[in-house]
Amino acid sequence: MGSSGNGGKASSSENLFINGIHKETPKDNSLKGQYNDLKNNYEQIFIEAAESIRKELDTIKPENACANCSNKNCNVEKKDIFAPYPASGCKLRDWQMQALTYLTGDYRQKLKAEYKAIMDKKSEYECNKCGACCKLAVSEYSYEQLKQRAMRGDKYSSDFVSVFVPIASEEAAKSVNPEYFELLNILVQDDKIYYYHCPKVDGNLCSIYEQRPDICKDFPHNPLKLLPKECSFNEWKNSVSHHAMLLKAKVDIINFYKQKLG
Numbered sequence: 001m002g003s004s005g006n007g008g009k010a011s012s013s014e015n016l017f018i019n020g021i022h023k024e025t026p027k028d029n030s031l032k033g034q035y036n037d038l039k040n041n042y043e044q045i046f047i048e049a050a051e052s053i054r055k056e057l058d059t060i061k062p063e064n065a066c067a068n069c070s071n072k073n074c075n076v077e078k079k080d081i082f083a084p085y086p087a088s089g090c091k092l093r094d095w096q097m098q099a100l101t102y103l104t105g106d107y108r109q110k111l112k113a114e115y116k117a118i119m120d121k122k123s124e125y126e127c128n129k130c131g132a133c134c135k136l137a138v139s140e141y142s143y144e145q146l147k148q149r150a151m152r153g154d155k156y157s158s159d160f161v162s163v164f165v166p167i168a169s170e171e172a173a174k175s176v177n178p179e180y181f182e183l184l185n186i187l188v189q190d191d192k193i194y195y196y197h198c199p200k201v202d203g204n205l206c207s208i209y210e211q212r213p214d215i216c217k218d219f220p221h222n223p224l225k226l227l228p229k230e231c232s233f234n235e236w237k238n239s240v241s242h243h244a245m246l247l248k249a250k251v252d253i254i255n256f257y258k259q260k261l262g
């Protein structure tokens with residue numbers, strides 16, 4: 001189901017953000033390749049993101065902050081961003097607060113703009129109408145839970161239950177797309193997932209194409225989501241995945257800063 005497309009979709013609306021550097025497109029486009037790329041690269045990308053943020057905060061760190069300090073109770077030795085500076089009268093404590101304001105304000109807005117650019121780039125690619133995302137969709141929620149969420153006003157759940165119905169068994173879901181099924185299960189590990197299909201798919205095509213809901217038009221919704229190997233949006237995903245993972249790492253790191261400094 002892509003922007004021009006046809007198919008279904010998967011779990012709920014996760015949001016990931018990213019930052020700048022555009023690295024080489026992964027060479028392995030298989031499902032296993034996608035999985036290994038996410039799994040193996042994230043740790044290194046997280047380190048890259050942490051270092052980038054640390055360097056950025058160093059640019060606003062006051063020089064010689066302790067030169068004329070009259071605070072007699074300070075015994076901080078390693079004067080980094082997470083040190084336990086005195087709550088008042090300390091320029092480095094002021095720096096911590098300034099850093100927190102920056103990360104949760106302008107910096108986060110910058111990451112959101114980068115994420116939007118990644119999603120906008122999806123429009124350069126077209127759905128090939130393979131129908132794979134219509135025939136096997138997954139959600140972390142059961143059908144009942146989705147209906148309850150829809151009644152509480154969750155648009156994604158409402159759209160989802162308007163087109164998808166549960167697949168009768170895991171065996172039936174596996175038979176639809178065995179490779180995709182196996183890797184989804186590896187990715188979710190011990191978490192429960194539920195399988196769905198859309199009865200509106202006719203062969204590989206959407207029988208209500210002009211009336212298909214937004215979740216169909218907008219698929220895929222997330223550059224880090226595992227896609228069926230048939231999906232033509234894998235090319236988009238592969239071209240942005242490093243950037244997307246970097247954004248996700250930066251968002252996670254900002255949340256860590258909020259916990260430590262807030």
Ligand code: SF4
Nearest residue numbers: 006007134198206216
């Ligand atoms: S309505 Fe069904 S068949 Fe049509 S695009 Fe959406 S999931 Fe696919």
Ligand code: SF4
Nearest residue numbers: 001002007127131231
């Ligand atoms: S899996 Fe991708 S290419 Fe196939 S119908 Fe869905 S969006 Fe289109």
